[in-house]
Amino acid sequence: MHDLSHAFSLALQLAASGDPGLWQIVGLSLQVTLSAVAISTLLGLPVGALLALGRFPGRNALIVIFNAAMGLPPVVVGLVVYLLLSRSGPLGEFGILFTPKAMVIAQSILVFPIVTALSRQVIEDLWAEYSEQLRSLGSNAAKSIGTLLWDGRFSLVTVVLAGFGRAAAEVGAIIIVGGNIDGFTRTMTTAIALETSKGDLALALGLGFVLLMIVVLVNGAAWIARRAGERLAGA
């Protein structure tokens, strides 16, 4: 208990101190996580929609695969991406290992199935309600997908937030492909892992509280945006 309260006050001190090292780490965490979420959403929403509406051989197998891939172990993904990006690996010539780009790639692999599988379910449920009406109004496949994505936007924002949560919390993949390099690929979660391994548990917990505060802030911002959107949801 003493550890927790000490860590909490440490977190507040850290946040208030304006320590540039801390904000560099926070900035990198957000950069990597938001990039991964953006890429995963851009790819995941259309693929989820196609899976929801399409009827083709192998569709059911694909749905099962995506659902299962939501549980991909981060450290395994990290290891595989590491082997791919290593100089001795097939993609070594790009020199991406131990850079933030590698971290974005690894996290995108983790988040993409989450966005795809969950949005598929949301869109499929909505399609069950909408399909007759949309077809009656002359809506073709492309227009229907757009309509479903827009009408399902509140549920889909939650899906994206689930992806964000996964990325923000992740450490196993990015510590392997990023290398936890001080000032370059060190994020909140990898810094916490480092301080834990050094035995500085109070600092690790303190950083953990800072990370939690940031994640809550992001979710709060999304909530405010949603309320504003709802109020404007005339147009």
Next chain:
Amino acid sequence: MRLLRLALAFTAILAVTVPASAQDKSIIVASTTSTENSGLFKYLLPIFKEKTGIDVKVVALGTGQALDVGRRGDADVVFVHAKPLEEKFVADGEGVARYEVMYNDFVVIGPKSDPAKIAGSKDVLEAFKKIAAAKASFISRGDKSGTHVAELKYWKEADIDPETGKGSWYKEIGQGMGAALNTASSSNSYVLSDRGTWISFKNRGDLKIVVEGDKRLFNQYGVMLVNPVKHPNVKKELGQTFIDWLVSPEGQKAIANYKIDGEQLFFPNATGKPST
């Protein structure tokens, strides 16, 4: 709407792409977690950067993994403390040459109550024998790190098989030095530690140094350039510049100047020439 999403994603990708410029002056050094945790790099690297403008990016791993990174060509320089493994690295053609840089030492940490009665001893093998005889609680890192390898070597040289104590007094935790010290502190156990981690360790509880000064506790650091013939991507000039600086009088002085709470952690002993 769709256009907005596209634009956002594009900027996001761009934002991550831009900082990773390929032309910057930087090298990747694979080193160990205990070296990183001692804070040495945080002290040394800005000095080096000031002098040469070279950014040193340290990937801190276990010794075995650091050497593996070198073997894969994912680092330009390897800087560890496991002499036999380093010599093999060079012999296998993975590294160009091995330079000795500095040493620190291991210390045996134990509870003030000292059940094995070894405090003040200058003989690590005797101390280990007494710990086994007393079946006193001992924490091992159990993670094939440099420290773990050294610990196993002492048991062997003391003619003791610690496996016999597994499950009772000998506890392998499979974690880093900080975690091992934490566990020792909360269970009043003996543990082998590098001096650097011990000096900066804050959670000492009832622990203190019980054995030190034995020449066998000497922990030699070596640095090697990864073989650029095998891995053409290795930045050999920049990497060699770093190595040359580490063994130069200036670099050696910087190493000696690194202190925590007034205590020097690393003792420079470079000869400036390759060791083998």
Next chain:
Amino acid sequence: MMRAPTTSLPLVLDRVGFSAGGVEILHDLSLRIEPGAPTIILGPNGAGKSVLLRLCHGLLSPSGGSISAGNVAVSTERTALVFQRPVMLRRSVLANVAYGIVGKHARGRASALLERVGLSHLARRPARKLSGGEQQRVALARAWGRNPEILFLDEPTASLDPAATRAVEDIVGEIAAQGVKIVMATHDLGQARRLAGDVAFLHKGRLLEHTPAATFFDAPRTPQAAAFLRGELLT
């Protein structure tokens, strides 16, 4: 040399059958719908009225027999369907009416249609927040905006109170007055009497009678129709 203008009427069903999930819903149904006064499809629950409308609108394909629509194909482009429970998209009333209206001045036309159904004051309101009766009027305006030759209605007032029912019937009357052919399914006898030009009576998936309104209500030819008019035919 003038080409005959394209038209969807007469709508001719020739020995149409429809099965789903192993159950035969319509049997051997032959029906001819002519331009002119509204055609009311009458029948008890489970008679197949909904399926019949969807077949005529082009949402379903017959399992047997054929349907021809004047000298064009059966399609959702030239006809419109108002469902018993309309699907309101998660946007404003105006946006709902405009959905499905093709062309540059969609919103202008939507505004005009809203005016005609008496809902201009709700143009900016989220459509899902409207009452059942109001939503049905929005659905009517939306269907009207498709410029259909035939307007199908599937028991549009079944869940509405008398005032809302009256409002819907008035709008249907206005649409009919513009020359749109009305084909409406209902099990409300009063409504049928008010609106019918001719009545097609369905029972257990078969067409039993198709006669002018006066004939049907005063002198039904089949015992089932007679029983239905007495309120004795349940299914």
